[in-house]
Amino acid sequence: MTDITEHTAARPRAEFLHRFSVRDAGTLIGLVVILAVFGVLVPGFFAERNLINILQQSSINACLALGMTLVIISGGIDLSVGPTAALSAVISASMLVAGVPFPLAIAAGFAIGLVCGLLNGVLVAYVGLQPFIVTLGTLSTYRALALIYTGGNPVLGLPAGFRAIFNGSLFGLPLAVIIVAVVALIAWIILKKTPFGEYLLAVGGNEEAAYIAGVPIARTKIAAYMISGLLAALAAQILIGRLGAAEPILGNLWELDAIAAAAIGGASLMGGKGSVVGTILGAVILGTMRNGLTLMNVQSFYQLLATGLIILAAMLIDRVTRGRG
Amino acid sequence: MTDITEHTAARPRAEFLHRFSVRDAGTLIGLVVILAVFGVLVPGFFAERNLINILQQSSINACLALGMTLVIISGGIDLSVGPTAALSAVISASMLVAGVPFPLAIAAGFAIGLVCGLLNGVLVAYVGLQPFIVTLGTLSTYRALALIYTGGNPVLGLPAGFRAIFNGSLFGLPLAVIIVAVVALIAWIILKKTPFGEYLLAVGGNEEAAYIAGVPIARTKIAAYMISGLLAALAAQILIGRLGAAEPILGNLWELDAIAAAAIGGASLMGGKGSVVGTILGAVILGTMRNGLTLMNVQSFYQLLATGLIILAAMLIDRVTRGRG
Amino acid sequence: SADLAPLNSDTEKDRIDWSQLEAKFGAFPKLPDGTKAGAVSKTLTNEYWRSLGEGYKSFGDRVAVPVVYQAAQSEGDQLGQLTIAEGLVTQGYNVLLVSPQTDSNLQPIMEQAKAANVPVVNVNDAVIPQAEHYVGNVQRDNGVRVAKWFIKNRPDGGKVAIVEGQAGVYAAVQRTDGFKTTITEAGKFEVVASVPGNWDRQTSYDAATNILQQHPDLIGFYANNDGMALGIVEAVKAAGLQDKVAVFGTDGISDAYASIRAGELTGTVDSFPVLTGEVALESALRLVAGQKLPRVVATPQALITKDNADRYSGAGDAVRKALLEDAATGN
Amino acid sequence: MSVISRLQFKGISKVFPAVRALSDVSFSVGAGEIHGLLGENGAGKSTLLRILSGVYRPTAGSVLIDGRPVMLNNPVAARAAGVAMIHQELQQVPRLSVAQNMFLGHPLTRGGIFVARREQERRAAEALAALDPTIDPAAPLGSLKVAQRQIVEIARALLDRARIVAMDEPTSSLTPSEFKRLAEVIARLARDGVAVVYVSHKLDEVFGICQRATIMRDGVVVGSVDLAQVSEKAVVSMMVGRELAQEQHRSHASSEVRLSVRCLASATKVRDVSFDLHRGEVLGIAGLVGSGRTELLRLLAGADRASSGTVEIDGKAVKLSNPRDAIAAGIGLVPEERKREGIVPLRSISNNMALASMGVFAPRGVIDHTRLKRVAAEKMKRVNLRPFLLDRPIRLFSGGNQQKAIIGRWLAAGTRILLFDEPTRGIDVGAKAEIYHLIEELAAEGNSVVVVSSELPEVIRLADRVLVMRDGTVAAELDRADLNEQAIAAHAIPQSETQAGKAQGHRAGA
Ligand SMILES: Nc1ncnc2c1ncn2[C@@H]1O[C@H](COP(=O)(O)OP(=O)(O)OP(=O)(O)O)[C@@H](O)[C@H]1O
Numbered sequence A, B: 001m002t003d004i005t006e007h008t009a010a011r012p013r014a015e016f017l018h019r020f021s022v023r024d025a026g027t028l029i030g031l032v033v034i035l036a037v038f039g040v041l042v043p044g045f046f047a048e049r050n051l052i053n054i055l056q057q058s059s060i061n062a063c064l065a066l067g068m069t070l071v072i073i074s075g076g077i078d079l080s081v082g083p084t085a086a087l088s089a090v091i092s093a094s095m096l097v098a099g100v101p102f103p104l105a106i107a108a109g110f111a112i113g114l115v116c117g118l119l120n121g122v123l124v125a126y127v128g129l130q131p132f133i134v135t136l137g138t139l140s141t142y143r144a145l146a147l148i149y150t151g152g153n154p155v156l157g158l159p160a161g162f163r164a165i166f167n168g169s170l171f172g173l174p175l176a177v178i179i180v181a182v183v184a185l186i187a188w189i190i191l192k193k194t195p196f197g198e199y200l201l202a203v204g205g206n207e208e209a210a211y212i213a214g215v216p217i218a219r220t221k222i223a224a225y226m227i228s229g230l231l232a233a234l235a236a237q238i239l240i241g242r243l244g245a246a247e248p249i250l251g252n253l254w255e256l257d258a259i260a261a262a263a264i265g266g267a268s269l270m271g272g273k274g275s276v277v278g279t280i281l282g283a284v285i286l287g288t289m290r291n292g293l294t295l296m297n298v299q300s301f302y303q304l305l306a307t308g309l310i311i312l313a314a315m316l317i318d319r320v321t322r323g324r325g
Numbered sequence C: 001s002a003d004l005a006p007l008n009s010d011t012e013k014d015r016i017d018w019s020q021l022e023a024k025f026g027a028f029p030k031l032p033d034g035t036k037a038g039a040v041s042k043t044l045t046n047e048y049w050r051s052l053g054e055g056y057k058s059f060g061d062r063v064a065v066p067v068v069y070q071a072a073q074s075e076g077d078q079l080g081q082l083t084i085a086e087g088l089v090t091q092g093y094n095v096l097l098v099s100p101q102t103d104s105n106l107q108p109i110m111e112q113a114k115a116a117n118v119p120v121v122n123v124n125d126a127v128i129p130q131a132e133h134y135v136g137n138v139q140r141d142n143g144v145r146v147a148k149w150f151i152k153n154r155p156d157g158g159k160v161a162i163v164e165g166q167a168g169v170y171a172a173v174q175r176t177d178g179f180k181t182t183i184t185e186a187g188k189f190e191v192v193a194s195v196p197g198n199w200d201r202q203t204s205y206d207a208a209t210n211i212l213q214q215h216p217d218l219i220g221f222y223a224n225n226d227g228m229a230l231g232i233v234e235a236v237k238a239a240g241l242q243d244k245v246a247v248f249g250t251d252g253i254s255d256a257y258a259s260i261r262a263g264e265l266t267g268t269v270d271s272f273p274v275l276t277g278e279v280a281l282e283s284a285l286r287l288v289a290g291q292k293l294p295r296v297v298a299t300p301q302a303l304i305t306k307d308n309a310d311r312y313s314g315a316g317d318a319v320r321k322a323l324l325e326d327a328a329t330g331n
Numbered sequence D: 001m002s003v004i005s006r007l008q009f010k011g012i013s014k015v016f017p018a019v020r021a022l023s024d025v026s027f028s029v030g031a032g033e034i035h036g037l038l039g040e041n042g043a044g045k046s047t048l049l050r051i052l053s054g055v056y057r058p059t060a061g062s063v064l065i066d067g068r069p070v071m072l073n074n075p076v077a078a079r080a081a082g083v084a085m086i087h088q089e090l091q092q093v094p095r096l097s098v099a100q101n102m103f104l105g106h107p108l109t110r111g112g113i114f115v116a117r118r119e120q121e122r123r124a125a126e127a128l129a130a131l132d133p134t135i136d137p138a139a140p141l142g143s144l145k146v147a148q149r150q151i152v153e154i155a156r157a158l159l160d161r162a163r164i165v166a167m168d169e170p171t172s173s174l175t176p177s178e179f180k181r182l183a184e185v186i187a188r189l190a191r192d193g194v195a196v197v198y199v200s201h202k203l204d205e206v207f208g209i210c211q212r213a214t215i216m217r218d219g220v221v222v223g224s225v226d227l228a229q230v231s232e233k234a235v236v237s238m239m240v241g242r243e244l245a246q247e248q249h250r251s252h253a254s255s256e257v258r259l260s261v262r263c264l265a266s267a268t269k270v271r272d273v274s275f276d277l278h279r280g281e282v283l284g285i286a287g288l289v290g291s292g293r294t295e296l297l298r299l300l301a302g303a304d305r306a307s308s309g310t311v312e313i314d315g316k317a318v319k320l321s322n323p324r325d326a327i328a329a330g331i332g333l334v335p336e337e338r339k340r341e342g343i344v345p346l347r348s349i350s351n352n353m354a355l356a357s358m359g360v361f362a363p364r365g366v367i368d369h370t371r372l373k374r375v376a377a378e379k380m381k382r383v384n385l386r387p388f389l390l391d392r393p394i395r396l397f398s399g400g401n402q403q404k405a406i407i408g409r410w411l412a413a414g415t416r417i418l419l420f421d422e423p424t425r426g427i428d429v430g431a432k433a434e435i436y437h438l439i440e441e442l443a444a445e446g447n448s449v450v451v452v453s454s455e456l457p458e459v460i461r462l463a464d465r466v467l468v469m470r471d472g473t474v475a476a477e478l479d480r481a482d483l484n485e486q487a488i489a490a491h492a493i494p495q496s497e498t499q500a501g502k503a504q505g506h507r508a509g510a
């Protein structure tokens, strides 16, 4: 009923938390159910090509959601990922169009992401403002900067060579998917195997205790926001590679998808809790849903309805699975 | 620097928290600064007509933000206020157009708001899902229902009598402003004077302690979401009265403004903290800013920039004032 | 006036084509001293609305009328736009040009402006039912024109798909409906998908990828705006189907022209925002001068493909000339 | 004693996943009886009382009140059945006032609509009067010190006029004089026929006020005894299942100065504190609540910043601007408020232990989990963690075992100067002896230890030397030879009434 009894009910899984967690298994079951439903309803849904499509279409959200997961674990939230990506995209793109060498232009894009994250982090960690409202403020600010920088116009004509970097494929998988898989692996290692990961969990779990234990609170939080900014920048590079254009309005509402993926994957917005595997599964759930609904040619109002209901259903399935776990 | 030292520094003011809070004074100073700046920059800014405009333009956001404040205090968040308002609006409006008596149509709109809130509340309190993700799901769901119900078309031709209810003025103030002022007064009384207000603070402040003390956790949370839904419905009635039409896409992005107002006013998204006076001031700050920037004829990209920066600045001013408080 | 029937800009009888203004109402009249115009549009994040503003400005410059042009911070910011419009009313502009986010969000302006005796011109897109003056094109016609292209150039018919704008937005609904109805009535075509793209390039790219994967034999896409169409073009290229699938957008932004010239985007329906802006301001100022214009002033649009792109993309006057010719020939 | 007991536990079992916290617990408490409940950390005392107060439901068994079985499905039901409970962990809402907290969940109202604040405050003041009249019922609870918060918690249980009052370590943060006032209150309750269940690790308290006691070990009742008939030693051996050797104080202090503090002051409370701490020394710090001991330790641990003064370690000046500086300098703090400042609840024992020494476990940037597990096993064995489940989230452990993990944290970090703030608060006699032993071992290994404690016997038992703090500064320094409770108390108590008022100024509120 209440959280108290919930805790009591949820306890068994605690033992397994450090292995493949029951929580992740819950998310996986959610995904399997959704896959099964679409598999039945949509002919050709399980075609290799379509499955690859789903992965590719989930990759950008997954990339953002990984950064979001780290921020959420640290007890924060990053609403500014979309505009960060947009700013990074238009600056990289305009450098590329101006003939700057690819590595430099990409590095500049990443630097923008890091700086955006740094600013968020500093306002949260040093100035002590609330993460939600800080990133709500920078959401507008970064978007405005991107618009002002470009005058509102998309930056077109990205060099083919640059686009090839992110558009290729390896072992039959789109490079974007592979890049994000590598990022996920790194995020998993960070969270499970490094002091920084431990610090994130501690800061989000009990900031005061972490402080007394010598955890560098501010640096940990700032690093989380910077990673989130960096991954937003990476997502931006992947996207402009794919679309061949960088728009200042790119990344609209990305934050909601990223948060949804992290939350479906088990991250708690109260901090101290979250899973890389879960987040990836969450992103794939959302991607699968969009893909399946499009293939079913569901009318747009009903797609919106389905989106809402599936988010709720994913959380419910997960809740029920955990209850049994 | 970090939150830890903040806590230490913040202790003295604790004594005053239950009177006119220093925190609210901080928000008030923020508002005064912004008013002063615009007063200097914009001729005629302090014209009575313009000040009334500011209040009127802030009233809808203030109405939503009051509900949001209660939900935030209870440790939750309600992202679904905009679609709740839309659903309430189109249903009331279509009843009005069909000739249903005003009180009945308005009551139906309020009932929709309550039901939307109830569903959010039940999913949060009984099923134990995270508020952010629940209301993200219902955000899409309610919007979709409003679109499906109307086929995406606006409901036009509301009876003049109905519009007069919300469009009149009293003592030279628009009725909408007066209605919201009354709502604010009621919210203030609820929060400061009733057991329910205490329960909200307790549930958001320390849920376990509240449970052990016998606070009805689930009922308290559900009531908060229902009030938020009801106030969204009220905002919808005010708006359709003003517009003379109800659209299914009404209320887009309302949640962000409402959250911003509550946060500027001192609500903590961690729960257990928030102020009715602060929220009203927060809504007026946002309204003033929009009004002033428009009168200064600032280009929209720079308006966006200013919006972001002013949210950050309001939080900073507040932070500094509190530091001194 | 209260007995004014709700406006349907596409079907209103009391209308005049933009090319007829001078012929019917004479040369541009003299204006009261100090006339200034205020304009508010949806958003500046879309080139279409920026171009409209350029049109206002260029005509304003020509007749020495200062124009203030504002826009909401984002598409869909309904109350923000209302705030801006209310600010313009209180600031004493002689005429207002508004491009509302929705059919009703600027409704209060109509009454306030009336009280202040300021004419209001509804320019394009969403239609305020009580509007006394409307300048713009026929939204439905955007989709109709593209459908006609398919009927003419793909006589064998085939599968087509639509990528829609934001669910429930007037322009998106009308354009989609125009295309869908016209092409379905032609008989040989099948609309296999009509899915939301939310005015967003990435969403449209993903949607197009999925549709192409399911219907590799698709012959064409119609997108409710050019940004989405350009996203679809990339998806089509990525699927290696650029020779088989025709892609159409709407609006005629400069990037669309560039893409058409490069042989990627098949076409777009240009509604000539700069010219629309000029015509809108001209009409508005004629109202200020006391002329009684018909309720709707229709502005031009044209289906742009590689063949005719140059004709419609020259300097302002050249385009105006070409469009006047079109009007004369009834195109 | 009546035939029908006021309270009877009948065959209560409680199984948590992986832990059997209680098996077949039965005993009874008569009306007007003050019944001690004793046992080591994790014996199941709190679990039993939480069942009594409706927070947990028993796996098996029943609770009888006045001979009738009662359904205690939630805290509200327990209240209705006449049970009031003082929880081990403070269950309060810092932002609400003292009175609001006391009446939380069942506020007094005017006309059933408005909270009757005045009336609540008046009644709260009445309940507080007997315990600590200086607490302002209108003050926000968050502004109170822990000890006062605990008093509020006790006073809350008195409001109800309950038939049964369960007290789970009510005095863990209280001083002996505060206990004395509580004892009077409890005696009054007993006179009114209330059955009191009293849990404490302080055996002298239990022997002082209880007639009978039930002793538990590992979830089962070892026996119920008449306290007039048994010795403390016998009770202790029942609790721990073996004889506890009475250890004597042994000093390992050398003359080498490890830590030298000069004229240290903080912005809020501490002023002009100077002392030396030697290698191998255990320095006790005594003083009244609010005398600034916690704050002094926080300055040394880098948790708060000093406004002036110097700290030298091994003759070198160190800057302690945050806990990391302190840890790097070899200083570690075992904090007073374990739940708030000690543990990261969702993380395991191992992870909580390793938190302060991540660098050690991740020499190449990646955590060596094998090594971490090994060290955790070793340290936790040394502190005798129970149950010995290193991967279990720490929040599921009893308070005493949480404390052990925190001590293990500094053992793992190789800290040379350990600061203990109330190290045995809420910790059982067995574990207490273990911790004392541990502290001596640490000193013998050449570490330096500071122990802040409100329990004078503890200070006397452990310290080579004692600083008595009063009003933020060192009032006296007592060598081992001069140590006794009277001497400490004499220096700790303010000289005059006016100063007393000042020292407790923050309590008085208005
Ligand atoms: N919610 C829970 N889930 C799992 N195990 C629990 C839970 N609560 C308590 N336990 C376990 O039950 C046992 C008894 O704990 P309890 O808190 O009752 O001990 P205690 O006697 O009160 O100890 P202390 O003196 O330290 O307070 C311990 O092993 C503890 O780890």
Ligand SMILES: Nc1ncnc2c1ncn2[C@@H]1O[C@H](COP(=O)(O)OP(=O)(O)OP(=O)(O)O)[C@@H](O)[C@H]1O
Pocket: B011, D142, D143, D144, D145, D146, D147, D268, D269, D287, D288, D289, D290, D291, D292, D293, D294, D295, D296, D336, D454, D503, D506
């Ligand atoms: N939460 C707080 N709010 C206000 N003042 C505080 C708070 N905590 C500490 N102080 C101030 O610091 C002073 C010293 O407190 P400190 O905790 O150091 O005392 P202590 O001797 O350790 O007492 P205790 O044994 O209760 O911990 C207090 O008297 C008070 O003035």
Ligand SMILES: [Mg+2]
Pocket: D045, D046, D047, D088, D168, D398, D399
């Ligand atoms: Mg206990």
Ligand SMILES: [Mg+2]
Pocket: D293, D294, D295, D336, D421
């Ligand atoms: Mg202390």
